[in-house]
Amino acid sequence: MTAIRLTAPLKGWACSLDEVPDAVFAGRMLGDGIAIDPVGTSLHAPCDGEVLTLHSGGHAITLRGVGGVELLMHIGIDTVQLGGAPFTARVAPGERVTQGQVLIEFDLDAIVCAAPSVVTPILVTNGDAFRIVAHGGGRMVEPGDVVLTLEPVAAREAVAETGGERVSAEVRVPMAHGIHARPAARIGDVAKGFSATSWLVKGGAQATTRGAVGLLGLGIRHGDVIEVRASGADAAQAVAALVALIEGGMGEATAPDAPPPAPIAPAPAGLRDLPAGQLGGTLAAAGYAIGTARWLRVAEIEVPVDGQGIEVEAQRLERALGAVRARLAAAPGTGAGAAIRAAHIAFLDDDDLRAEADRGIVGGQDAGHAWRGATRAQAMVLKGLGDSRLAERADDLLDLERQVLAELTGAETAALAFAPGTILLADDLLPSQVMALDPAAVVGLAIERGGPTSHVAILAGTMGLPALVAIGAPLQDVADGTTLILDADGGVVHVDPPEAVLAEARAIAGRRADAAAAALAAAGEACRTADGVRIEAFANLGSVEDARIAVANGAEGSGLLRTEFLFLERDTAPDATEQAALYGEIAGVLEGRPLIVRLLDVGGDKPAPYLPIAPEENPALGLRGIRVALAMPKILEAQLRGILSVRPVGQCRIMIPMVASVAEIVAVRAVVDRLRGEMGIAERVEVGIMVETPAAAVTAGTLAAHADFLSIGTNDLTQYALAMDRGNPAVAAGIDGLHPAVLQLIAHTAQGAARHGRWVGVCGGLASDGLAVPLLIGLGITELSAAPRFVPELKALVRTLSIDRCHALATRALAAASAGEVRAMVRDFLKEQAA
Ligand code: PEP
Ligand code: MG
Secondary structure: OOOEEEEOOOOEEEEOHHHOOOHHHHOOOOOEEEEEEEOOOEEEOOOOEEEEEEOOOOOEEEEEEHHHOEEEEEOOEOHHHHOOOOEEEOOOOOOEEOOOOEEEEEOHHHHHHHOOEOOEEEEEOOOOOEEEEEEOOOEEEOOOOEEEEEEEOHHHHHHHHHOOOEEEEEEEOOOOOOOOHHHHHHHHHHHHOOOOEEEEEEOOEEEEOOOHHHHHHOOOOOOOEEEEEEEOOOHHHHHHHHHHHHHOHHHOOOOOOOOOOOOOOOOHHHHOOOOOOEEEOEEEEOOEEEEEEEEOOOOOOOOOOEOOOHHHHHHHHHHHHHHHHHHHHHOOOOHHHHHHHHHHHHHHOOHHHHHHHHHHHHOOEOHHHHHHHHHHHHHHHHHOOOOHHHHHHHHHHHHHHHHHHHHHHOOOOOOOOOOOOEEEEEOOOOHHHHHOOOOOOEEEEEEOOOOOOOHHHHHHHHOOOOEEEOOOHHHHHOOOOOEEEEEOOOOEEEEOOOHHHHHHHHHHHHHHHHHHHHHHHOOOOOOEOOOOOEOEEEEEEOOHHHHHHHHHOOOOOEEEEEHHHOOOOOOOOOOHHHHHHHHHHHHHHOOOOOEEEEOOOOEOOEOOOOOOOOOOOOHHHOOOOHHHHHHOHHHHHHHHHHHHOOOOOOOEEEEEOOOOOHHHHHHHHHHHHHHHHHHOOOOOOOEEEEEOOHHHHHOHHHHOOOOOEEEEOHHHHHHHHHOOOOOOHHHHHHOOOOOHHHHHHHHHHHHHHHOOOOEEEEOOHHHHOOOOHHHHHHOOOOEEEEOHHHHHHHHHHHHOOOHHHHHHHHHHHHOOOOHHHHHHHHHHHHHHHHO
């Protein structure tokens, strides 16, 4: 077959994929090709062919062209976030097109303003079948200019015609770090020198040697025995060369007898000096439980490598995806579980994930094998982005892998059944596994890895299951059947405690249960300290359901509505009307109680699909919170209009996240005042700020002159004060808001606010931490916005405290040497008070 010439689909500067500011494209994870930085506004067909897919957002299209070459053209980077607005499709899937025909027209200016880059990758996605022999980069091109020349890979034809030779051999991996990115790239390079198609196979999984992501996804470690497989005319030579390459160690450290390097363990137990028989962990969901250890070890679902034909496998995958989607959509419930299911459905509908699986099927794979390959490759990409929050989302992908494979193979996914009183132990847990637990049987979770902000942590909290994460390797020594005391609040698991400790724990659990029942019974009463000082007991909300739970638990209002959680599953920004309806519904459930609506806090660890933010090296220090809103005035205005539309005016107060300077408050208030004028609202509307940056805490006295109230976000204030990423399990053990440095910032905030007569609240995690409450009150905090289910306990605790004693306690805590010392101090304080 002769060479295939592809012409430029765009007018613009043609360049190498290396110049695309996106790791997935630049890394050729979806295929090799070229990129064009466009100056024109239409995308043309680079060859005759047929439209295979057109993304619903209009920004990406795939074609099957002459000779069977498959092409993906993706206009700009992260343009899926634009929700289709700048794109107009001129063709439809299934349509035949001729070279030069206009496929998509687009508004270049709109993309330039809203997306991180307009550079458009043009990729050959079936690179196994075609080799690029010439790139026409480094020059201005017009539609019609040849930019890529391809040749079919001869081996393909040979395999097709002759059935091809299949050869395989086993090899032990000597490299100390296994097959990581560099060896994977070397393997790909060597494989390209042969016409045969080759794969590495580990266990039941295989990956082509030409895809680094797939190879990494096999998780090949030092000492693993893997199979090198090849098919085609020179298969034997290819296998011999690859085996020699791997056996030779590729210049990597080989250390044949050394054990593989230990992963960087969170090892909180190592950071804390705990007596024998106790394991330290990081609090993921509060509570206290006594139970019996039971490991959850789920075997990997086995799937064959080879499929039964493209058509059969494509239909099997389609059916399995449909069944999982339908099950997720039909599951009852709202709140965190529903939001997580919505996120899973979005993953199932992800075109790129599906295209990757389809490529595996077209390559002859079984549907399950292809799906596993696609999800693992994407999970690897997420884990490699250096963002712990995104890495935690990789668990969601692995969860979906399992659900779809279970559907395909009929493997067991029924609710996990455990005896009553089980404390579940796991290396890691998937969100769907937590959702499937019966809270009447499982009384707590102890997890070796995991992150305190993962979906698993959120779900455990919603289900009322105490949970510790990041316990580290020592958890592996706990055998099934061992008696455990899980003190999540104290960050400790007691393993096989002596009878005396157990008896004490039973007494504690009994007292806690009685106290919880009494607190709930009294939750409707006002919240005052023992000496009569009014403390507002509010609740943090992320959904309408949360508001219902808050009211049922006696919350006197909401000190934080996390509005970014309301529109998680959206890929277009909600307009003012939609927002007004939702805020109004929540305000209605609160029946007139105050509702503090926080302006969208996206960016950093909270990406929103509908707001494009260019990749950042340090997202926590980048475009997040109010910085995003001020950079996108239309988003800010729509949200403020939504809030101001709620009646009665004044029930909703406005709160600005991540404030660092006066100018941000002044800018928001100016928009609020302009909109009040336009909407005919005479009443003043309160605008307060979150104190989450050390800058805001230190200058609280200045900021308070411009803000109606201040509410301290102790989660972020702690991470910024201690320079410890709140989502990184490696530093999780050190993140404690009772660190004296954080307490000093809180004290400083309260003093600054008092100079202007402003009230100060806390809406971060410390408001739901029983040991923090006396300190916060002692430091001058008068509003505490806690997790809805903690409100009864919060109110009961406040009623036992007196301001003077809390103040004396706080003064001592400010001078303490560590968070541990502060916690011990408060424990003694509460014990003395109870005596
Ligand atoms: C905080 O930072 O403490 C806070 C309440 O905001 P979020 O946890 O939503 O970042
Ligand atoms: Mg915050």
